[in-house]
Amino acid sequence: MEKGKGRKEEIVTREYTINLHRRLHSCAIKEIRKFVLKAMGTKDVRVDVKLNKQIWSRGIHGPPRRVRVCVARKRNDDEDAKEEFYSLVTVAEIPAEGLSSLGTKVIDEDE
Numbered sequence: 132m133e134k135g136k137g138r139k140e141e142i143v144t145r146e147y148t149i150n151l152h153r154r155l156h157s158c159a160i161k162e163i164r165k166f167v168l169k170a171m172g173t174k175d176v177r178v179d180v181k182l183n184k185q186i187w188s189r190g191i192h193g194p195p196r197r198v199r200v201c202v203a204r205k206r207n208d209d210e211d212a213k214e215e216f217y218s219l220v221t222v223a224e225i226p227a228e229g230l231s232s233l234g235t236k237v238i239d240e241d242e
Contacts (some may be wrong), residue, residue, distance in 0.1 A: 138216075144203040144238040145170070146223045151186075152196040158185050159194045167218050171204050175217035182222045199223040199233065 147170065154162040160183065164176045186194050201223040204216050226233070 136213060138142045138164040142204055142216075143171075144201065146201050146233075146236040146238060148197055148198065148199050148233050151194055152195050153234045157191055163195050163198075163200070163220060167202055167220055171202055171216075173204060173214060173216045175207070175212075177217060177219050179219065182220060184189045185222055199225050201238070 147166070149163060149166055151159050152160065160178055163178065163182075163186075167176045168174060182198075182200065186198065189195075199222070201221045203219045203221075205219060207214055207217050
């Protein structure tokens with residue numbers, strides 16, 4: 132069995148820049164869910180209300196080209212839950228320089 136191929140069973144928070152411009156504009160939230168499913172390995176993806184409002188603030192034909200999100204994999208507290216973990220997607224702060232030079236950043240839970 133190869134190392135590094137399985138999903139990590141740990142709580143982690145990361146910041147990503149998602150390019151929505153190359154994806155369909157009418158399916159922006161669905162594409163964010165698909166991106167988080169691939170990145171974090173959790174089927175249960177929960178999108179924050181503020182992120183939803185930011186994406187659709189300019190209408191269905193004008194979502195932003197790129198969006199900076201903070202994705203946190205958390206343990207599910209429900210006893211009846213199918214999945215052990217879920218991912219919470221929130222809006223991340225954008226620095227004054229812009230999104231061009233930002234990559235994936237792992238955030239410590241202490242901060």
